[in-house]
Amino acid sequence: MTTALSIRDIGLHYGAAQALRGISIEAKPGRITAVLGRNGVGKSSTLRAVTGINNVSSGEIVFNDEVLKKAPPYKRARLGIGYVPQGREVFPLLTVKENLETGYAPLKAAERNVPDYIYELFPILKSMLGRRGGDLSGGQQQQLAIGRALVTRPKVLVLDEPTEGIQPSIIKDIGRA
Ligand SMILES: Nc1ncnc2c1ncn2[C@@H]1O[C@H](COP(=O)(O)OP(=O)(O)O)[C@@H](O)[C@H]1O
Ligand SMILES: [Mg+2]
Incomplete structure (x- = not known):
């Protein structure tokens, strides 16, 4: 089975504070992939990195074989990344x-x-x-x-705390x- 969405060894910073380090997730077509963890562990940051609301500081996100680099959220929406934010x-x-x-x-x-x-x-x-x-x-x-x-x-479809x-x-x- 191929991968629809691949999060590869990403890091993410808020200013000097590192929120994510070395996160990798594979989401396969036709499947539900869940991210679990206590409050503040970085679930929303990970999902916002997928949507492009937050940019990764290292690693990469690949969607249907395309590396998203710094594509802004509206371009990712056009590619087919749908987002339901927390709250x-x-x-x-x-x-x-x-x-x-x-x-x-x-x-x-x-x-x-x-x-x-x-x-x-x-x-x-x-x-x-x-x-x-x-x-x-x-x-x-x-x-x-x-x-x-x-x-x-x-x-x-990216759902944060649905x-x-x-x-x-x-x-x-x-x-x-
Ligand atoms: N906009 C932000 N600015 C600074 N720090 C943030 C911001 N958003 C989240 N954080 C910090 O990043 C870490 C991960 O938060 P978050 O991704 O919201 O976790 P979760 O969704 O798992 O509860 C926490 O330490 C949080 O305080
Ligand atoms: Mg959250």
Whole structure:
């Protein structure tokens, strides 16, 4: 099996402080790859290195045989890296529909639509299209953040703490989706 995403011996610094040292992860197509660890160990930093929000100071990240080097986040989104940040980062004053449409940014004009399967995965989104993101519950916001990432047609979906602070029944729904 080939590798979709390969994190190779990366280091990452915040100023002089080293947050990551020698991290390597292989994510294979069609599989879920999980990163586990206590608070502050560097999970989010690792995922932000994949999305290009933070640049690595050593090592490399390879996506579908392409070394990403210092490609900015918008270019990685165009390549097919979808991101659901820790804390969800839903736009509170935009409606659910508008939040989903922010996922159009990396797409060509002809692809700028919300695929029906997203509403099938998360029916709550369809029934709340006109509501403001900030008025949704935590679990609904999480589904919106995942839906927004799926709108970008990702080839790999990077989820940071997708079940944090969410009630167990919704965690199950998200897990199934
Ligand atoms: N923006 C930042 N500036 C400075 N230090 C940071 C920043 N983000 C995270 N860190 C530090 O990097 C380390 C790893 O944090 P993080 O990647 O958020 O861990 P996790 O997601 O596993 O809880 C921690 O020591 C944290 O304090
Ligand atoms: Mg984190």
